[in-house]
Amino acid sequence: MYGNAHLAEWLFEYGIYLFFVKPDAVHLALFTGLTVSVATLFVSFNILTGSLSFYLGNFEGLTQQWRNAMLTFSTYPATLFExxxxxxxxxxxxxxxxxxxxxxxxxxxxxxxxALAVVGSTTVLLVGAGVFYYGLRRYSSGNLMQMRG
Structure with a gap:
């Protein structure tokens, strides 16, 4: 059911965009590409914040706060901040x-x-993956040391 909810959400968003904006092919292609970029950034940011538990212990509460901050600040217009x-x-x-x-x-x-949106998304993806894999390696090697000792 969870996957179907996301599919319905995605279809609704594209339906609204097509109905109200009536984009040409270039705008629709750009919208699709940027949708993938933004989705990648959200997933990457969640991986990054979740991976901080490898370094800081039980970080679940703060991870949720970071995610909420991302969602909350994304509802404000960018011109509001300087x-x-x-x-x-x-x-x-x-x-x-x-x-x-x-x-x-x-x-x-x-x-x-x-390009800046895609580069930003890709950067967060690379940093998130790096933090995750380094933390995982550190975590697994720490467990091996405890098992031997």
Whole structure:
């Protein structure tokens, strides 16, 4: 059922976009690509925050807070934030790659904004995978040491 709910959500979102925006082929292709980029970023960010448990112990509560921060800040317009807060929203909580860049890319058909969104998503994916695999290696080797001792 869980997978069907996501499929229904995805179909609804595309239906709304097609019905209200009535995009041409270029906008629809860009929308599809950016959808994949944003989905990758959300999954990658969850992997990254969840992997911090390898280093910090029971981190489940804070992991949930990070996820909620990502969702909450993605509902605000990017023009609301400036300076240090905006820097944090592109680094610590990479919500700028979810909201501002994809919207600007679609609005103006900007290849620069599209590339920045994809690069940001890919960076979070690589960092998340690196943190996970390094933590997993550290965790498994720590367990082997305890078994031998």
């Amino acid at each position: 300076g240090t807060v905006k820097l944090l929203l592109y680094t610590l909580i990479p919500v700028g790659f979810v909201t501002y860049l994809p919207i600007e890319a679609l609005r103006s058909l900007s290849l620069i904004h599209t």
